[in-house]
Amino acid sequence: MTVERLLPTPEARDLIELTREIADKELATRVEEHERNETYPEGLFATLAAAGLLGLPYPEEYGGGGQPYEVYLQVLEELAIRWAAVAVAVSVHGLSCHPLAAFGTEEQKERWLPRMLSGEMIGGYSLSEPQAGSDAAALACKAERVENGYRITGTKAWITHGGKADYYALFARTGEGSRGVSCFLAPGHVDGLMFGKPEQKMGLHAIPTTTAHWDGAIIEADRLIGREGQGLPIAFSALDGGRLGIAAVATGLAQAALDTAVAYAKERTAFGKRIADHQGLGFLLADMAAAVESARATYLDAARRRDAGLQYSRQASVAKLVATDAAMKVTTDAVQVLGGYGYTRDFPVERYMREAKITQIFEGTNQIQRLVISRALTK
Template sequence: MAIDRLLPTAEAADLLALTRDIADRELAPRAAGHEESATYPEGLFATLGQAGLLGLAYPEEFGGGGQPYEVYLQVLEELAARWAAVAVATSVHTLACHPLSTFGTQAQKERWLPAMLAGELIGGYSLSEPQAGSDAASLNCKAERTEAGYRITGTKAWITHGGRADFYALFARTAPGKEGVSCFLAPGTAEGLSFGKPERKMGLHAVPTTTAHWDGAVLDTDRLIGTEGQGLQIALSALDSGRLGIAACATGLAQAALDAAVEYAKQRTTFGRRIIDHQGLGFLLADMAAAVDSARATYLDAARRRDAGHPFSRQASVAKLVATDAAMKVTTDAVQVLGGYGYTQDFPVERYMREAKIMQIFEGTNQIQRLVISRGL
């Protein structure tokens, strides 16, 4: 159903209306087929880019939308309510643009950022490694300074859009210790870069997740973002915003599951009554609705703090934790509402349940979010 949103401007309301139209027309009819066949939605991200939806949170100076983060996240939620994989990939692209937009030089921004924000170049985020997921400081991929630039050697893992993206926000080690991680804007066609087979995932089948193997690929020195040793600071600053993106995606997914459950409960009858009119089921749906509304409130609170220039790291972790746990619970309950039909692939709620699980894991597991929150206390 269309959410009654409290938006800051009439422009934002128009943007949400445009997003819903695109999502209903371009995403909703294609999602189930692509997810079932695990086929990539060719041309779809170009469509989103042409509509201005891939650079909403970035400056208009470089072709971005100049929108508050609270508006961008609600756009993301609308996309996720139709197709979670596309929304997650959109969130990751936005995350991948963050290092250049926030830490790049003026010359670097002028050279690359307009095409990135227009969706002409789609991005991936390459931080994790096989042995270094949430512990970003322990990564081993090396970037050795040479006369030609930086020679990259090592393996990265869990890259959304791996092998499909045009650029990657790449984090590699230029020196030992926590202060030895640096950030690079790496082209997806670099010689010496190859990708593993897409992971066989529980959900989000339409957008690949892969490993990347750097076999001595050389990046020009102007591909370094910020300074040597600043990579961990860049990565963590980006992840705070990225966690809000996942919170919004999880909320959209939970909303879709709630909508499907309510629609079914209005039509299915038992003992001469619609099942939504049975108190036991009605209360279950009420709890699902409360969880979705709470998830939305937490990510909007964090986004408004970000937009106002206030610290929001703890609130971002709260939002990611609350929204993704809510999505897991709501999608599971949606399957229960539909009963046996919910367990079949003839209805979308079983896919929603599978898709919700990963949201408790990426952008920092929910155990990591609890660690961040507790340290903030």
């Protein structure tokens, strides 16, 4: 089912139509092969970059699309309806651009940002560590100042596009405590940087997630973004937008599951009529639709607050919580609608269900989102 979207401008409507055309041609036709074989879709991100889809919410003066966040997120949702792993990688790329775009010097932006926003350089986000996921202040990876820059030593974990990206928004320790973390625009390939074997994940098989081992690698001093010790505020400001990206991806995933369930329920018959016409199953489909549309409305509300220059951190956490919980519920219910067939790989709903689970975990677990929301309410 094509989602009928309320978009702010004719340009935005054209952009959504372009996204659908590319997604149907390049994503929907390849997703099953790559997800089943766990192979990387070589050339796909160059195609998305050529269409201008990798820098949409960033300024046009640096090569971005100049689009409001509410439009960018709906592009992500359209991609996710066809291929969640690719949509996640696009969201992470956008997340990796934020530190430079928001905190970099003019010289740094002119040097790197146009190539990042054009998709000439694909980015990853390197915050988590094996012992520091939700607790970002516990980072141990070190960046020591040396004569020719910074020496990076330590291990980072759970890096989307690990080993494939051209650069990483890297967070490493330059001092003690929560004010001792700094942000760097680290090169994707440098002596002393090695990547682990891709994680054997439940879903999102086509895009690698890896560890990164920094063994005394030297990066230039001008790759420091912001001030030394400003890393955690930079990371957290980026994550607000990243959480909205995951909310949009989760909504697209749920929409895909709903579409498959509805199509099946209209074709399958039992007891002399379509199973969609049995009230018990019809009500289940109605609840699934309500969950999808609620998730979409929630992330759009947060995005419009961001676009208006309002505080939106709490709303971003609400959107991430609501949309990803909805995705888990809707994909599980889609498997139920299809019955035994839903449990097989003959239909995509079993993949949707596996993919939905991670959305409740990355960019801050949903338990962390509840913590963020409750603290905001009781300030």
